[in-house]
Amino acid sequence: MSVRVLVASRNAKKLKELHRVLDAAGVNGIELVGLDEVPPFPEAPETGATFEENALAKARDGAAATGMPCIADDSGVEIDALNGMPGVLSARWSGTHGNDGANTALVLAQLGDVPDERRGAAFVSACALVIPGGDETVVRGEWRGVIGREPAGDGGFGYDPIFRPDGDTRSAAELTPAEKDAASHRGRALVQLVPALAALAG
């Protein structure tokens, strides 16, 4: 019999990514359940000061509402020359929520005078696992790179077109989905949850 684990996301790609991580680690006996498969419950706004806080709050809400162990994530980009911002404000950096074009254009303008050697950045993902009446685990995955001078590529989403991973000459939006997947900050975080999930599967 398998353990049902809620993934606090409506994004099918995230569920698949976690499936692959569990498969690669040889973890069996876990059935992943998306938000669409459970009755709706009130979701708290993401107002934490850190990715970890937001991920943990979401996972706690999901676990409390359903009684299932719950996994949640929060991610964004941390830019060195902006002291680690946009960070938790990545999705609303330009003032409007989820406007990728405006967000990347604003970052490029803010960094207009910042020289190449100070354009370092990281895609960051925090993932939390909350077990009702049990442990809470929060982990962080990072993908380092630099912020380019202009957008490149039309794959991916968010800040992908202006983020050039270390060791590559292409932007994240120019990588194939498989390449991006292999390097993903969320993948690097999720893999750290494997021991706790394996223990859960028994």
Place this chain on the structure above:
Amino acid sequence: MSVRVLVASRNAKKLKELHRVLDAAGVNGIELVGLDEVPPFPEAPETGATFEENALAKARDGAAATGMPCIADDSGVEIDALNGMPGVLSARWSGTHGNDGANTALVLAQLGDVPDERRGAAFVSACALVIPGGDETVVRGEWRGVIGREPAGDGGFGYDPIFRPDGDTRSAAELTPAEKDAASHRGRALVQLVPALAALAG
């Protein structure tokens, strides 16, 4: 005979402010000279990572070009919930240089979900004094407050309308010039240069 000191600014208010600081400290024998009173020289762009770096670069340029001791400043606002940004990017935060309305609107939008207890901020000024062939001094003045929910007042400039100094219910744009002056971050920095300037005056 008085020592001539270049103030690397075209802003008459800054010269007057420094005059008042020197008068209040009883420092005589210093003649302040503005950029408009010396032959033009190439001024480096402000691309430093800190206010201190920018102030020092400007003061070095002025001292090198004129042979006079030179004072320069760089200032901006550091917002806690933005990890100390806009900082050195204060003037171009919205992407366009010097658009006060766009800069304050962007900060308010970015902080839309940030609760009152995390809205702390500081106006910061770094001032540098460079003596040709002699010492370099850099000091920092801060004025703490919080970022409000909407602009208030039409005095001042820059981020004044959204900055409410600690211990006050008004924004910096609602203070009288004299009140603002008495609290000014630049004034708090300049006063720290008094010992070096007094030594210069002999």
